Amino acid sequence: MSEEIKKEERSLNFIEEIIESDLKSGKYKSVVTRFPPEPNGYLHIGHASAICLNFGLTQDYPGYTNLRFDDTNPVTEDVEYVDSIREDIKWLGFEWKNEHYASDYFGTLYEYAVKLIRKGLAYVDDSSSEEMAFMKGTPTEPGKESSYRSRGIDENLELFEKMRNGEFPDGSRTLRAKIDMKHINMLMRDPVLYRIKHAHHHRTGDDWCIYPMYDFAHGQSDSIENVTHSICTMEFVPHRELYDWLIEKLEIYPSHQYEFARRNINYTVTSKRKLLQLVNEKQVDGWDDPRMPTISGLRRRGYTPESIRDFCDRIGVAKRENLVDVGLLEFCVREHLNKVALRRMVVFDPIKVVITNYPVGKDEVLHTENNPEDKSTGERELLFSNELFIEKDDFMEEPPKKYFRLSPGKMVRLKGAYIIQCDEAVKDETGKIIQLNCTYIPESKSGSDTSGIHVKGTLHWVNAKTAIPVEVREYDRLFKVEDPTDEEGDFKDYLNPASLNIVNTAMAEPELANAKFAERYQFLRKGYFCLDKHTSETRMIFNRTVTLKDAWAKEQKR
RNA sequence: UGACCCAUGGUGUAAUGGUAGCACUACUGAUUUUGGUUCAGUCAGUUAAGGUUCGAAUCCUUAUGGGUCAACCA
Numbered sequence: 001m002s003e004e005i006k007k008e009e010r011s012l013n014f015i016e017e018i019i020e021s022d023l024k025s026g027k028y029k030s031v032v033t034r035f036p037p038e039p040n041g042y043l044h045i046g047h048a049s050a051i052c053l054n055f056g057l058t059q060d061y062p063g064y065t066n067l068r069f070d071d072t073n074p075v076t077e078d079v080e081y082v083d084s085i086r087e088d089i090k091w092l093g094f095e096w097k098n099e100h101y102a103s104d105y106f107g108t109l110y111e112y113a114v115k116l117i118r119k120g121l122a123y124v125d126d127s128s129s130e131e132m133a134f135m136k137g138t139p140t141e142p143g144k145e146s147s148y149r150s151r152g153i154d155e156n157l158e159l160f161e162k163m164r165n166g167e168f169p170d171g172s173r174t175l176r177a178k179i180d181m182k183h184i185n186m187l188m189r190d191p192v193l194y195r196i197k198h199a200h201h202h203r204t205g206d207d208w209c210i211y212p213m214y215d216f217a218h219g220q221s222d223s224i225e226n227v228t229h230s231i232c233t234m235e236f237v238p239h240r241e242l243y244d245w246l247i248e249k250l251e252i253y254p255s256h257q258y259e260f261a262r263r264n265i266n267y268t269v270t271s272k273r274k275l276l277q278l279v280n281e282k283q284v285d286g287w288d289d290p291r292m293p294t295i296s297g298l299r300r301r302g303y304t305p306e307s308i309r310d311f312c313d314r315i316g317v318a319k320r321e322n323l324v325d326v327g328l329l330e331f332c333v334r335e336h337l338n339k340v341a342l343r344r345m346v347v348f349d350p351i352k353v354v355i356t357n358y359p360v361g362k363d364e365v366l367h368t369e370n371n372p373e374d375k376s377t378g379e380r381e382l383l384f385s386n387e388l389f390i391e392k393d394d395f396m397e398e399p400p401k402k403y404f405r406l407s408p409g410k411m412v413r414l415k416g417a418y419i420i421q422c423d424e425a426v427k428d429e430t431g432k433i434i435q436l437n438c439t440y441i442p443e444s445k446s447g448s449d450t451s452g453i454h455v456k457g458t459l460h461w462v463n464a465k466t467a468i469p470v471e472v473r474e475y476d477r478l479f480k481v482e483d484p485t486d487e488e489g490d491f492k493d494y495l496n497p498a499s500l501n502i503v504n505t506a507m508a509e510p511e512l513a514n515a516k517f518a519e520r521y522q523f524l525r526k527g528y529f530c531l532d533k534h535t536s537e538t539r540m541i542f543n544r545t546v547t548l549k550d551a552w553a554k555e556q557k558r
Numbered sequence: 559u560g561a562c563c564c565a566u567g568g569u570g571u572a573a574u575g576g577u578a579g580c581a582c583u584a585c586u587g588a589u590u591u592u593g594g595u596u597c598a599g600u601c602a603g604u605u606a607a608g609g610u611u612c613g614a615a616u617c618c619u620u621a622u623g624g625g626u627c628a629a630c631c632a
Contacts, residue, residue: 011571138560139561171630238627263570318571323570325570327583328569458592460592
């Protein structure tokens with residue numbers, strides 16, 4: 001019975017179905033996938049989907065996954081990106097079997113190109129890129145053949161070798177596949193295979209001055225690595241025909257390409273070009289700015305690998321256009337952090353509370369749980385005395401209906417401590433409330449309450465004497481609109497000017513002085529937080545990962 | 559005025575010719591020393607029109623809508 005239920009719960013995505021069918025039919029005994037980033041930017045949440053898919057497949061089925069850097073364009077690529085990509089994948093919790101680089105195959109790829117020339121299936125074209133573009137036709141009009149298309153094999157061989165030897169300047173010639181200039185698929189209209197770029201490559205240095213195009217590197221690398229299922233996004237669907245054609249003509253291992261729809265998330269952008277722009281134009285504090293949808297940004301923000309993997313699982317894999325609600329990502333991280341975050345109290349915007357019936361100078365040690373969801377995390381000490389801070393927002397002189405917090409004559413519990421009653425709001429000469437005079441109920445001590453008093457509100461607080469100042473950074477969505485790329489004008493016009501709010505007035509309970517970078521915290525009633533990398537000896541900075549769900553804020557909006 | 563891909567609640571995703579389900583969101587209520595958590599419940603969907611069939615979200619046709627393709631980027 002339980003097995004039956006399990007079977008029902010586990011529904012396969014279309015790629016898993018293909019794999020199960022291939023395994024069942026005996027087409028493959030095991031599967032080989034690869035994650036093929038180009039090292040020209042940092043990985044983002046969209047890549048996380050592809051990573052979880054490719055690596056997840058070989059966790060569920062026999063086989064393995066390679067990491068392969070698609071580094072065929074030296075002018076945009078850099079080792080900085082290689083390093084960050086490796087780090088991000090590891091952090092997400094995945095291990096690759098082999099680490100490869102398309103650039104490792106440059107020699108083989110060159111041989112493949114020669115083979116194609118010998119078969120009369122590739123030629124050197126002296127046309128300029130403008131001429132080529134002009135002769136390529138349009139989606140509705142056929143292209144025209146280049147006059148260089150009929151060059152003899154020997155001449156092509158010789159010219160290609162000269163290209164390789166650096167005898168021609170950038171852009172002067174290309175190697176093209178000889179397919180069909182009238183093909184309905186534009187990619188089959190004699191696609192460029194090699195171009196001349198006298199550029200320094202991050203791995204091969206100055207060994208090469210010709211570099212293969214994506215279409216002449218990706219599928220071939222898949223083939224060299226015996227990748228069985230080469231998974232990419234939908235925009236590569238038209239490339240599949242060329243992918244298959246090249247493998248067939250080269251007579252190499254037949255990898256197969258399968259496409260799924262990239263995952264889009266609202267209120268952000270996931271395009272390396274746009275993210276790079278935000279970084280270069282200093283709209284954000286680098287690739288790992290906590291507002292960025294990059295893996296490193298999410299990490300700095302306090303997201304956990306578990307929550308990101310869970311998110312990827314939940315949104316699934318399909319072929320249709322989509323715009324996933326970022327609220328789901330937030331749900332996933334709240335769910336995980338609720339289980340693991342240590343509870344602490346931090347008052348962001350303090351107002352002083354004086355307990356008038358509590359002895360001046362007396363200190364009392366109280367105990368409260370570190371995490372009610374995980375008793376194994378034990379308890380910590382709180383120091384109670386007559387002067388405390390609470391949140392300004394937690395007091396209202398004239399409260400609206402359903403306000404459970406403090407107001408004149410009303411009682412609330414201070415978390416882990418006593419019930420207090422507000423007797424007087426002390427104001428300065430301008431009428432601003434500067435202090436609350438309260439009395440506490442001695443019998444209401446947390447854990448041994450015999451007062452019989454029931455209060456609806458419980459507030460977080462800190463001891464005025466021992467609290468430590470900390471900086472808190474609150475983040476909101478980076479963009480004001482759901483899909484910035486779908487709006488008129490520049491996407492940057494839709495940046496949310498309030499995406500970062502720095503709180504300089506926060507006072508934290510002293511326990512937080514021991515905060516660790518690896519630890520996650522829930523500031524009671526405020527949200528989940530973690531230490532930011534800019535924290536120094538003299539200043540602790542906390543990033544807000546996500547707020548807590550806030551039923552009261554919702555109530556107020558009505 | 560081409561080719562290709564796609565179309566299920568607000569969002570994401572299942573149902574593989576046989577009871578349209580799950581999750582998020584929203585909304586009720588219960589519990590609660592976090593207006594958190596937890597628990598119970600409610601609202602809400604097959605783009606349209608034909609056809610095949612005992613039976614269609616599923617197969618066929620057409621329409622509609624969305625996406626992709628004219629980089630010496632990947």
